[in-house]
Every structure is written in structure tokens, then in C-alpha cells.
Amino acid sequence: MTDTAPARPRRSDATRAAILRAARERFAADGYERATIRAIAADARIDPSMVMRYYGSKEGLFAAAAEFDLRLPDLTRVPSGQLGETLVRHFLDRWEGDETLAALLRAASTNPGAADRMRGIFADQLGAAVATFGTDPETTARRAGLVAAQILGLALTRYIVRLPPIVAMPPAEVVGWVGPTIQRYLTGSPD
Amino acid sequence: MTDTAPARPRRSDATRAAILRAARERFAADGYERATIRAIAADARIDPSMVMRYYGSKEGLFAAAAEFDLRLPDLTRVPSGQLGETLVRHFLDRWEGDETLAALLRAASTNPGAADRMRGIFADQLGAAVATFGTDPETTARRAGLVAAQILGLALTRYIVRLPPIVAMPPAEVVGWVGPTIQRYLTGSPD
């Protein structure tokens, strides 16, 4: 009887993982168009044709490399006055600990598939988290969108465009300035 | 005696202007890498080699097409309580009335020269405007950086990534939500 549910890791798994790691680095550093399959394969120390074999196309490789979970905390367990502070700190950690988000943001400006993925992450994952304490769906979506706008702008200026005063700010100060903004988008009202 | 300061517009001026207009459109829609000289030339109804002749290279063309003046109002003449509201409204108008900013933002994610230009615009022009009522230079730069982060995040989600709840918001509501944020970044203090 042959294995129908093979627990044995295939030999190719290590290669696949190396490809994904190299792909995230290149996409994060160069964006979608300038990150070439050849360069990614060279980083992973394998042949370019292996990338095609495993992921079918450059689009397929990006789709696999750009999977991402924001790992948002359960907001119902956060004191309601500390929602903004908590979220900003979490996003800073998440952004600096995993280059996938940078790859996604760099690629999203020019690649429609990447923009789709970005919309999905911030609409679905962030939207769901905000909905846990929200009222009507329309307001919830708007609050999540405003939070996304501020967080993505912070990420763009800190990690992509690298605006000097934003890059220079220590994390605690970022939290001090941006935290209240997020807090108001989540629990406040306009004007 | 020959003209030393020729007031006569050269014949090629119309061609140059057409190229720049087409270049801004293409760079705004496709980003730096995907916008090709051939496509830009086709839009402008001229030969691709003319682009090279007039602007030397693709980089040179982008540099010429991405010149931009934020046209910020004199902030000393704005009532101090309406600074945020005024700036958000101004940025929305500026963004929707000229596609150069969208071209710049799309390109800045992958092209170092475009990122440089973006840093220049938001550090120099916005920084100078904020400095008109600021105190010490370090604080002024930080305030300008925070404003840039929120404004660029709004632009990214509204015009590039097109996050549905942000796209759906009427301008007045954007001003209502984001205006107070800008106001606090300009005149408030962290937490």
C-alpha cells in the first residue's frame, strides 16, 4: 500500500522555500517588473527553469510569495482607549519583521495583481478586525479604510520613499504621533 | 544682428509639449518600467526617436515630465484653526487636477530617481510652507513629514491601490476625517 497522505517532506520543499525567500527579497527591493526570475534564481542558487517548473510563471511566483497574514490581535481584548497605540505598534513590528509587506507595497503601485492582494489584505483582514467592535458595516469599512490610508502612508514614507524625518523617528515617537490618529479613525467622528 | 533672446517659439515646442503630456499620462497609468518610450511616442503621434533626441534618455524624459509645484497657499494667511482642512482640500484638488503627482507616486515605488523627486517635493516645498509658522527646524521637519505620510497614504489608497471605502468617500467627507489629523500634526503634540 502506498502513502496516500505523505508525511514525508519532499526533497523539493527546501528548494521551493529558498525560491520564495529570494523572491520576497527581490520583489521587496526592486518591485515587480525589475525583479527578474533569473536574479531570484541566482539568489536561491538554483536554475531559473526551476522557478517556472514550480510556480508556472512570474505572476504565479509573486502570488505565492505575497501571501501574508497581518496577524492582527483580537481587538475586543484591547482596552478601548489603547486601540490606536496597539495597532500602530503592531503594524511597525509586522512591517519590520517581514519583508513581504514591503514587497507587496512596492509591487502594488505598478502590478494590478499586487494591488488586488493589497486591497484584499486591508479590506478583509483589517476590515474583519474593525468589525469586531463596529456597528453598521458601511461605517466599519470606512473606518478600516482610513486606518489603512494612514498606516500605508506611514509605511510608504518610512520604508519605500524613505522621507528623512519619518525614517529618523524612533518607534515610540511614531506611536505617540500616529496612535491618536488611528484611535480617532476607529472610535471617533469626523470634524 | 541675430536674436540673442529669441522670443519666437520654436517649431519643436509643440512636439515637446505633446511628448510631455503623453509621458505624464503613461507614467501615471503604468509606472516607470511599464511605460515605454514607444507607447509614449505613439500617444504623442511622433516617432520614438524624437523622444530620445529631445530628452536624451528615458530617465531624462521622466525627470522633465515629473517637475511639479504643489502650489501650496501661504499658510500665514490661513486662520490657524483651519490649517488642516485647508491643506487636505488643496491636496485633493491638486491631485485630481494634475496627473503628474500620480505619475510620481507610481514611479517612486520602483525608481530611485522618482523617489528622490518625491522626497524633494515633500521635504522642500511642504517643509518650507510649514516652516512659515514653525519654531525650531527639527520639529518643523517632523511635522511636515507626518503630514506627508498621511497625505501620501490617502493618495495611495484613493488613486493608486484604489481601496473601495476610500475611493467612495466624497471630498467633503475626506476633509472632515483627515483634516483634523493634519491639523494635529501641524499644531498639536504627540499623545
Add this chain to the structure above:
DNA sequence: GTCTATAATTCGATAGAC
């Protein structure tokens, strides 16, 4: 000033040997 022709690369993707 405008265009034709083409050089010189580079890329994604495929075919097939081993």
C-alpha cells in the same frame, strides 16, 4: 526636423537531454 533601420540587451517561457 523627422523618419527608417538596426544594434545590443534582456526578459519570460519552452523543449528536451540526463
Add this chain to the structure above:
DNA sequence: GTCTATCGAATTATAGAC
């Protein structure tokens, strides 16, 4: 599973005729 060899297409940029 891995690699060699290569195709076909697209790009920026140049040389030079008219």
C-alpha cells in the same frame, strides 16, 4: 528533479538617410 540550450518578443538606444 535538475540543468542546457534556445526561442520569440520586447526594450532602450544609436547611426544615418532624406
